[in-house]
Amino acid sequence: MEPPRSSGVGIDNSGEYSPEIAETLRFEEEIQSLIHPSSFDGSAAPTGGGSFTALLGLPANQAVELLHDSGAREPLASRIRVGEHPVHRPFHLPLDCSSAFPSNATLVDRAARFSVFAAEGSPASSSGRLKAEPQDSDSPPLDPIPTGPAKRKDTGRSKCDVRLSLSFKSQAKVTAKKSKNAEENTDGDKLPYVHVRARRGQATDNHSLAERARREKINARMKLLQELVPGCSKITGTALVLDEIINHVQTLQRQVEFLSMRLAAVNPRIDFSSLDSYLSAECGPVTVRNGPGGVVVDPSLWPTDATAEATRRLLVPQFWHIDLVPPQLQPQQSLTTWERDGAAHSQLLPNPTTSLFLYDPANSGDTNVPHRTAKLKTAEDRALNL
Amino acid sequence: MVALRFLRALSLVRCSGPGARSPSYRARGIRRAAYACMAASAGPRRAWSRALLRKIRRRPGRGLRRPRAVIRRRRPVGGGDPLEVALRRLVPGGGCMEYCRLLEEAADYVKCLAMQVRLMQTIVDSASHVNSID
Numbered sequence: 147m148e149p150p151r152s153s154g155v156g157i158d159n160s161g162e163y164s165p166e167i168a169e170t171l172r173f174e175e176e177i178q179s180l181i182h183p184s185s186f187d188g189s190a191a192p193t194g195g196g197s198f199t200a201l202l203g204l205p206a207n208q209a210v211e212l213l214h215d216s217g218a219r220e221p222l223a224s225r226i227r228v229g230e231h232p233v234h235r236p237f238h239l240p241l242d243c244s245s246a247f248p249s250n251a252t253l254v255d256r257a258a259r260f261s262v263f264a265a266e267g268s269p270a271s272s273s274g275r276l277k278a279e280p281q282d283s284d285s286p287p288l289d290p291i292p293t294g295p296a297k298r299k300d301t302g303r304s305k306c307d308v309r310l311s312l313s314f315k316s317q318a319k320v321t322a323k324k325s326k327n328a329e330e331n332t333d334g335d336k337l338p339y340v341h342v343r344a345r346r347g348q349a350t351d352n353h354s355l356a357e358r359a360r361r362e363k364i365n366a367r368m369k370l371l372q373e374l375v376p377g378c379s380k381i382t383g384t385a386l387v388l389d390e391i392i393n394h395v396q397t398l399q400r401q402v403e404f405l406s407m408r409l410a411a412v413n414p415r416i417d418f419s420s421l422d423s424y425l426s427a428e429c430g431p432v433t434v435r436n437g438p439g440g441v442v443v444d445p446s447l448w449p450t451d452a453t454a455e456a457t458r459r460l461l462v463p464q465f466w467h468i469d470l471v472p473p474q475l476q477p478q479q480s481l482t483t484w485e486r487d488g489a490a491h492s493q494l495l496p497n498p499t500t501s502l503f504l505y506d507p508a509n510s511g512d513t514n515v516p517h518r519t520a521k522l523k524t525a526e527d528r529a530l531n532l
Numbered sequence: 533m534v535a536l537r538f539l540r541a542l543s544l545v546r547c548s549g550p551g552a553r554s555p556s557y558r559a560r561g562i563r564r565a566a567y568a569c570m571a572a573s574a575g576p577r578r579a580w581s582r583a584l585l586r587k588i589r590r591r592p593g594r595g596l597r598r599p600r601a602v603i604r605r606r607r608p609v610g611g612g613d614p615l616e617v618a619l620r621r622l623v624p625g626g627g628c629m630e631y632c633r634l635l636e637e638a639a640d641y642v643k644c645l646a647m648q649v650r651l652m653q654t655i656v657d658s659a660s661h662v663n664s665i666d
Contacts, residue, residue, distance in 0.1 A: 364631060395623070406559050408556035409656055410559035
């Protein structure tokens, strides 16, 4: 009989499979004892490996349908159809399958929860088919038997096994209720065809799907943030990572404040206009190359270098140019440079109201300021596309 | 990109009142200029840059009410996680976003902040270096 053999195997075999498979094995035993299909020949290979594949057959198919994309649906269907034929074949199950099935009561409990097996009521013929099938289907990964149908199953099965292991691992996260829902959903439709990329035992209703997608999105963003913040990659745990990120942002903001104080304290005898022309000459071709959108990352390196170089070049020869330029001239100067840039890039923002302020002058009480800011606005619009 | 804007802004701050204003006042102006440049170079596609510019522009433009009214709060914050709340406060415009969006904006904000800090550091270094040569 299968059950004792399989139980024996469960203990003896040492394999790579996760413990959850053991429980499915056990459950399959019970199913088989219950169902007792006619295809069950006396010549059935009496090894635990066989029982494993048999046990795996039912869950495998269910899980496979759960896991597979639409692409795999055809092999599945073909498999199911084909499976009818080998029903009468001797139940040869490969002995090569070495799997560890440690006896574990909790696993059995979990197996009991799987409504896949609750669907043992799904006709015995199907289970018979499925049982007979796995002998062919499992053999390819373990002991390649190149039959026609088996070939088609090959691609499916190898995927299936990989995903099975994945799914079995993921079962640890699943609650009983969810798994029941999932399996019931799958079984509610025509036999076990679920065209959703749901992991085994996870709910497939819209809410949980959306939640899962959202969770994955959040995790992806957290990973991004982790990479951005130095020293965060080693930290495990969302709370600590968030903490580190917050600290980093606060540090950066404090640094900006501190540096602005320093800049204000620096002797303001610096000729920035010539600096501007130098930098714009450098910026122009680069920004055109980069395109309108992603200028943030690439130029992050060269502006600072260029800035340092420019400041050094302009200041060291002590070409001091005290800004005694009257305020009225200043905006015109900047305007001309903006226009130069705009002409170079030949891009005009159609909507001037979407202007982004360059800078709000400190002495807003000055009457000239409104003019200045207005001019800057339009200039900014043009420069925005840089 | 940021360098250009920032240097121009700096020159404006300098020329506006080198003798008239105290250094602290100028520092505040420079800080505001820094944030404005950062937001401006980030572009209007980012929620944080829009919010930041709105915050900066609020002082002069208080009287003007733009006809294009922006819906400020699309969804009230759940506010359960203290870390999340803190992050929302730090990132400009973070009060109205979903958590997922908040993380995205935070990443971009950190990137731009780091760049701005580097830029300012470079300017300060070169300026002070040049000054020390005298």
